[in-house]
Amino acid sequence: MPQLPRTATWHLPVPDIETAPYWEATASGRLLIKHCDACGRDFFYPRAHCPRCWSSSTSWKEASGDGVVYTFTIVRQNDLPPFKERLPYVVAIVELAEGVRMTTNIEGIAPEDVRCGMKVRVAFREEARDEGSAFLPVFRPA
Amino acid sequence: MIAGVAESRFGEVPDATALQLHQQAAALALTDAGLTPGDVDGLFSCGADMMHPLILGEYLGIRPGYVDGTQVGGSSWEFFVHHAVGAIEAGLCDVALLDYATTSRSDVKRRIRSSNVAIDARGPAQFESAYGHTVIGRHAMAATRHMYEFGTTSEQLAEIAVQTRFNASHNPLAMYRDPITVEDVLSSREICSPLHMLDCCIRSDGGGAVVLVAEDRVPDLPKKPVWILGAGEATSHHTMSEWEDFTESPARRSAERAFRMAGVKPDDIDVLQVYDSFTITVLLTLEALGFCAKGEGGSFVEGGRLRLDGALPTNTDGGGLSSNHPGMRGLFLIIEAARQLRGEATGRQVSGASLAAVNGTGGWFSSTGTLVLGVD
Numbered sequence: 001m002p003q004l005p006r007t008a009t010w011h012l013p014v015p016d017i018e019t020a021p022y023w024e025a026t027a028s029g030r031l032l033i034k035h036c037d038a039c040g041r042d043f044f045y046p047r048a049h050c051p052r053c054w055s056s057s058t059s060w061k062e063a064s065g066d067g068v069v070y071t072f073t074i075v076r077q078n079d080l081p082p083f084k085e086r087l088p089y090v091v092a093i094v095e096l097a098e099g100v101r102m103t104t105n106i107e108g109i110a111p112e113d114v115r116c117g118m119k120v121r122v123a124f125r126e127e128a129r130d131e132g133s134a135f136l137p138v139f140r141p142a
Numbered sequence: 143m144i145a146g147v148a149e150s151r152f153g154e155v156p157d158a159t160a161l162q163l164h165q166q167a168a169a170l171a172l173t174d175a176g177l178t179p180g181d182v183d184g185l186f187s188c189g190a191d192m193m194h195p196l197i198l199g200e201y202l203g204i205r206p207g208y209v210d211g212t213q214v215g216g217s218s219w220e221f222f223v224h225h226a227v228g229a230i231e232a233g234l235c236d237v238a239l240l241d242y243a244t245t246s247r248s249d250v251k252r253r254i255r256s257s258n259v260a261i262d263a264r265g266p267a268q269f270e271s272a273y274g275h276t277v278i279g280r281h282a283m284a285a286t287r288h289m290y291e292f293g294t295t296s297e298q299l300a301e302i303a304v305q306t307r308f309n310a311s312h313n314p315l316a317m318y319r320d321p322i323t324v325e326d327v328l329s330s331r332e333i334c335s336p337l338h339m340l341d342c343c344i345r346s347d348g349g350g351a352v353v354l355v356a357e358d359r360v361p362d363l364p365k366k367p368v369w370i371l372g373a374g375e376a377t378s379h380h381t382m383s384e385w386e387d388f389t390e391s392p393a394r395r396s397a398e399r400a401f402r403m404a405g406v407k408p409d410d411i412d413v414l415q416v417y418d419s420f421t422i423t424v425l426l427t428l429e430a431l432g433f434c435a436k437g438e439g440g441s442f443v444e445g446g447r448l449r450l451d452g453a454l455p456t457n458t459d460g461g462g463l464s465s466n467h468p469g470m471r472g473l474f475l476i477i478e479a480a481r482q483l484r485g486e487a488t489g490r491q492v493s494g495a496s497l498a499a500v501n502g503t504g505g506w507f508s509s510t511g512t513l514v515l516g517v518d
Contacts (some may be wrong), residue, residue: 013268045269045381071290071388073282075274078501083274091275093283093383101383103270111335116290128271136272 003114012127012134018048021060031122033100035061044100050072065122067139070101074111090114094139107141144368145355146175146513147477152466154432156248163202163243163349168202171351177237177363182353186207187242188470192408196242208235210278214377216417219352219472220511224373226354236356240476242454243349244468250345266381269437278342278420280382280506282334285422287388289326289336291437294384294425296336299442300327302421303340303446310460312450312490317346318464342460343471345388348517350473351381352480368480371406371497372514374399380508389437392421393430393501393510400499401432404514408432411514412495413482414454415475417503418461425447427501428456431512455492458482476513483517 015023034046038055046072046111049056072092078084092114106114107123120139127134148170150163158166164187172178185206187195195211208229212221212373219240226238249255263271288294303325312314322340330339359365376395379385401407408431416427425439433454448456457476459465466474479498481487500513 007237009269011263013272014262014264015268016264019268038243044383048145061308071287073279073281074332075279075288076335077278077333078276078330080273080274086274089274091273091279091283093305093388103381103383116287134272141318 010130012129013136019046022046023134026124026137029124031063031065031137032060033063033096033098034058042098042100044102063122064097064110066142067096067120067122068105069093069114069116069118069120070095072106072114074114092139094120102137105136105138106140107138143355143357143360143370144352144476144480145363146171146177146351146353147480148151148174148351149477151475152315152351152468153346154247155245155347156175156251158245160243160245160349161198162172163245163347164198165202165242167243168239168241171239171353174365174374174421175355176362177351177353179204181237181399182206182239184226184229184238186210186226186238186240188218189242189244191389192209208236208238209507214509216419216470216472217419217502217504217509217511218371218437218470219321219476220500220513221375221501221509223352223354223370223476223513224511225377227373230354230356236359238354240354241349242351242470242473245347246469247345247347269285269383270381276334277506278337279334281420281422282337283382284388284426284507285336287423288439289423294440296328296338297324299336299341299421300324301426301443302418302424302448303327305443305446305452306418306457306461306463308449309455309458309490310464313459313465314489316460316465317344318460329422337384337420337422343467343475344464345417346466346468348466348468350477352473352476353392359375365484366517368483369516369518371516372400372402373506373512374403375509375511377509378507380505382506384402389426391426391430391503391507393427394505394511396510396512397431397501400512400514404516405495406514408499411454411497411499413458413479413492413498414456415458415479415498416456416501417472417475418457418463419439419471419503421463423503424456426507427503430510431499444510448491450490458487458490458492470504472504472511475500475502479513479515483515
């Protein structure tokens with residue numbers, strides 16, 4: 001039987017009109033979140049409008065980079081490249097000091113030692129591929 | 143009401159296409175309802191492909207005038223019932239066919255699909271994909287948080303897999319029927335902490351179909367009708383960081399609507415079918431449906447409560463953990479509930495079952511559809 005082309009591959013994040021400033025900032029070691037100028041709330045992931053009040057008056061704001069682990073899992077099985085070679089690794093939801101949450105990896109600690117409520121601080125990991133590179137915000141024990 | 147239900151061949155089916163299994167299930171369900179393909183004027187289906195209802199209608203050789211292709215993951219089938227009830231009541235269609243099948247197990251063996259779902263890195267996914275998240279990992283994060291907040295244990299989650307396997311051992315068609323123990327679950331390979339292999343649903347081939355008809359057809363039905371007494375749907379996040387509370391399934395909202403519409407309480411339910419993609423899915427669903435308080439799911443499932451002979455027989459066919467799981471399994475919950483209410487669940491019949499609840503969960507706790515079904 002002919003093998004279908006494998007679409008199961010991993011892509012670098014694809015910045016778009018709404019998110020380009022975010023990825024430009026991570027490349028210079030800064031973590032940006034969005035702020036609603038109308039209702040005053042911070043939010044993530046970034047979009048042009050505020051998902052709470054639908055105001056389009058929103059602006060970028062640099063996050064402190066401090067957060068706590070809300071929840072996590074130690075991934076021990078993933079057959080997609082390049083993750084297969086990285087097993088085991090930790091995927092987590094980190095709650096930033098500003099109150100917004102993001103999906104990320106926890107690094108710089110044995111996976112078994114990660115705990116909910118643990119204080120962490122942002123770091124940036126460069127991912128280079130043939131098509132380019134991106135700097136991913138990841139978190140390490142504070 | 144539900145007039146016909148059927149599964150196609152399921153388990154390991156290397157010698158049939160997914161469309162073949164769709165047709166097989168549909169033919170059996172229509173026969174079960176005493177109807178023919180020409181009677182179908184509403185088609186409700188979804189799959190991984192674009193325009194699935196069109197591909198399916200064409201393959202089946204029908205041209206329905208009412209179509210719904212809602213795709214919200216494994217709960218799509220409970221959403222379809224909710225929608226079909228409205229369409230039938232409004233006179234927009236008369237005979238609604240819900241039809242699903244995949245050959246996902248054989249496709250992995252043929253190496254034409256991966257066992258991990260690749261998610262694009264465009265749009266909101268650009269904030270997740272590069273971190274190597276997996277479907278199992280998304281569910282596992284709910285279990286981690288539930289353990290952290292409420293002290294739930296891996297042993298308690300394992301109880302769900304063990305009791306579901308007990309139920310499967312009474313279903314001759316279930317893929318896995320040999321009894322397992324809590325120790326078996328805990329010593330199985332950890333896939334994404336804290337979930338072990340036996341906390342995860344199986345992967346099977348197979349299809350199913352459900353036929354819903356208008357009330358005025360009741361006198362013509364060969365079998366007693368299964369009434370849809372209540373239905374509700376709820377939506378939540380798609381991106382994990384948007385889920386506000388990892389210990390609460392959106393089923394709290396869909397169940398509230400369904401139970402209110404039916405005018406019944408969880409205590410009234412004789413038999414329960416809930417999506418068991420993972421043991422944690424069942425635990426969060428039991429809490430959200432109101433069978434126990436939030437945070438108490440761990441102790442609630444102890445003591446064999448979910449077994450066929452327990453206080454709340456749940457996933458009586460062996461569920462997705464042991465019987466079959468060809469992907470978006472919500473349709474099979476409805477089939478098993480109908481069988482139990484008709485008294486047709488050979489070898490695993492819950493005696494006197496007259497009221498059933500069904501809860502489908504789609505995505506990663508992203509959507510839920512709840513149904514309350516009953517017989518006269």
